[in-house]
Amino acid sequence: MKRQLLLEDGTVFKGEGFGSEKAAYGEIVFTTGMTGYQETLTDPSFYGQIVTFTYPLIGNYGINWNDFEAVKPYVKGVVVKEAASYPSNWRSTLTLDTFLKEKGIPGISGIDTRKLTRKIRAFGTLRAALCAEDEDPEAVIKNLQEKRAIHDAVAQVSTKKRYEMEGPGKHIALVDFGAKKSILTELSKRNCRVTVLPYDTTAADILQLRPDGVMLSNGPGNPKDVACAVDMVKGILGKVPLFGICLGHQLFALACGADTFKLKFGHRGANHPVQDIETGKTVITSQNHGYAVDEHSLAGTDLIVTERALNDGTIEGLAHRKYPAFTVQYHPEASPGPHDSNPLFDKFLTMVEKQKEEQTYAKTH
Numbered sequence: 001m002k003r004q005l006l007l008e009d010g011t012v013f014k015g016e017g018f019g020s021e022k023a024a025y026g027e028i029v030f031t032t033g034m035t036g037y038q039e040t041l042t043d044p045s046f047y048g049q050i051v052t053f054t055y056p057l058i059g060n061y062g063i064n065w066n067d068f069e070a071v072k073p074y075v076k077g078v079v080v081k082e083a084a085s086y087p088s089n090w091r092s093t094l095t096l097d098t099f100l101k102e103k104g105i106p107g108i109s110g111i112d113t114r115k116l117t118r119k120i121r122a123f124g125t126l127r128a129a130l131c132a133e134d135e136d137p138e139a140v141i142k143n144l145q146e147k148r149a150i151h152d153a154v155a156q157v158s159t160k161k162r163y164e165m166e167g168p169g170k171h172i173a174l175v176d177f178g179a180k181k182s183i184l185t186e187l188s189k190r191n192c193r194v195t196v197l198p199y200d201t202t203a204a205d206i207l208q209l210r211p212d213g214v215m216l217s218n219g220p221g222n223p224k225d226v227a228c229a230v231d232m233v234k235g236i237l238g239k240v241p242l243f244g245i246c247l248g249h250q251l252f253a254l255a256c257g258a259d260t261f262k263l264k265f266g267h268r269g270a271n272h273p274v275q276d277i278e279t280g281k282t283v284i285t286s287q288n289h290g291y292a293v294d295e296h297s298l299a300g301t302d303l304i305v306t307e308r309a310l311n312d313g314t315i316e317g318l319a320h321r322k323y324p325a326f327t328v329q330y331h332p333e334a335s336p337g338p339h340d341s342n343p344l345f346d347k348f349l350t351m352v353e354k355q356k357e358e359q360t361y362a363k364t365h
């Protein structure tokens with residue numbers, strides 16, 4: 001079945017349909033990961049977006065039961081050069097096509113993804129529609145330009161109810177703005193007891209749980225749309241050790257008085273070099289973000305830049321001067337290489353441990 005991909009700048013791409021036959025409207029972005037398509041499809045931070053994979057063959061190791069980042073995929077649509085019809089991997093239970101059909105997500109293949117990506121890089125992230133070949137492009141594009149951006153993405157993907165993951169170790173409150181399962185996996189590997197909380201939990205409710213540390217998760221959309229979370233972070237800052245990832249990093253920056261802005265076309269992929277400013281060491285990171293913290297807005301705040309993207313120089317890590325709190329814009333829970341950036345979870349738990357020791361010392365002396 002033929003399908004078309006229409007961009008708000010008037011560009012029309014024709015291709016073969018796969019996955020669901022539904023039409024999709026959303027912001028079109030590209031990701032450069034050579035593998036990890038299943039994790040990308042199910043990362044809640046992609047909520048509302050049509051994802052273009054720049055790697056030319058997607059679906060070649062199928063879909064398995066273990067690599068989901070959430071119980072369902074959140075992408076709006078999938079754009080590939082070629083979708084593998086005959087996956088080969090011992091863990092594979094479904095083809096990409098069947099999976100997307102089952103989940104109601106449309107895909108289009110046979111697209112010149114290099115051309116499309118260059119367009120996105122030149123124009124910036126733009127709105128797009130994936131629809132049947134016989135739809136009138138002009139009418140669809142007009143409709144696209146009128147469609148508004150989504151402002152409640154976090155509310156759509158966050159847990160509605162608090163839940164617990166048992167563990168014998170430290171008690172971590174994880175505020176779920178669209179958390180990836182890998183964050184829970186990393187905390188679980190380190191024996192943590194985790195209380196997962198809805199995105200709109202107040203500072204008072206979090207402090208009442210007496211957690212040893214708080215994690216602010218990744219999540220979709222513009223950080224400025226989640227004002228309640230900025231207030232929450234202001235309320236817990238300095239009272240409990242904090243670690244934030246991606247959206248969590250941006251919310252932390254806003255709470256500390258800094259500002260965020262929309263990047264022209266974002267950072268998405270598993271091969272983004274980031275430099276630790278203190279040590280000069282570079283790590284290759286997984287990234288998925290469309291916004292970033294504005295460097296100029298840091299003057300007068302208590303924030304220090306700890307890490308920086310080597311591709312465009314934007315901020316990738318922050319720490320607080322006075323309080324035990326640090327955040328990263330990239331994804332230490334994802335593993336572009338076997339061990340990359342996971343030490344940040346250890347750093348957080350060491351911070352939690354130290355804070356606990358200091359509190360015990362203060363109580364007994």
Ligand SMILES: NC(=O)CC[C@H](N)C(=O)O
Pocket residue numbers: 045217218219220221222223245246247248288289290291292
């Ligand atoms: N992965 C994330 O948490 C992304 C954060 C935010 N939605 C952005 O696009 O910048």
